[in-house]
Structure formats: C-alpha cells, structure tokens
Amino acid sequence: MELPPDTVIYPGHAAPSTVAQEWECNAFIRVWRGLDPEGSEQCTAMGKPATLVLLGADYDGGTKAWIRWPDGADDIVPGSQVQRTA
Numbered sequence: 727m728e729l730p731p732d733t734v735i736y737p738g739h740a741a742p743s744t745v746a747q748e749w750e751c752n753a754f755i756r757v758w759r760g761l762d763p764e765g766s767e768q769c770t771a772m773g774k775p776a777t778l779v780l781l782g783a784d785y786d787g788g789t790k791a792w793i794r795w796p797d798g799a800d801d802i803v804p805g806s807q808v809q810r811t812a
Contacts, residue, residue, distance in 0.1 A: 727755070740785045753782040754792060754802075769793070770809040771801075781805055 731746035748755055756762045757780050769778040771793045779792040779800065789805025 737785070753780060757792070768811050770811065771803055772807050776808075778808060778810065781808065 727745060727749060729745050731744065731749065733745045735743045735745060735748065737743065749759075750756075753762070757764055764779045765777070765781070767778045769776055771778075771791065774795070776793040776795055779794050781789055781791045784790045784805065791803050791805045791808045792800060793803055793808065794800050
C-alpha cells in the first residue's frame with residue numbers, strides 16, 4: 727500500500743484495480759486503516775475459539791474472514807470455516 731495511488735494491481739482472480747481503489751473500497755484495508763471499526767463477535771474458526779474482526783465478500787461470491795486468536799495473532803481464513811456463535 728506504499729505504492730502510488732494510481733498503480734494498477736492485477737490480483738489474478740478479479741479485474742484489475744488500483745492502490746487508490748483498494749485503499750478506499752477494500753473492507754479489510756479500511757478496517758486495517760482504522761476507518762471502519764473492528765468486529766468483536768466471538769466465533770469458532772477452523773474449530774477453535776476466535777474473535778471475528780471482519781467477514782467480507784470474496785472474489786468468488788463467497789466470504790473471507792479476518793479473525794483474531796486468543797493469543798492476539800490474526801489470520802484471514804475462508805468464511806466457510808467460521809461459525810458464528812451468536
């Protein structure tokens with residue numbers, strides 16, 4: 727994200743984008759930047775307890791999840807591997 731805003735990005739699984747577009751529209755980057763709040767919902771991810779920071783749309787029509795483990799480590803996992811407890 728340190729590249730110039732007009733730098734074109736070719737993710738390989740979706741249409742080309744730019745650093746500026748991702749900076750403003752990508753939900754994961756927006757949370758990482760502190761523009762949108764982190765989630766705090768408790769969940770089970772990959773069979774283990776975790777906190778759901780963000781559940782977002784994926785390029786293939788599914789979802790991906792930013793989760794935080796009890797030790798403070800973060801991971802991005804397929805949304806299908808997250809079970810919401812509420």
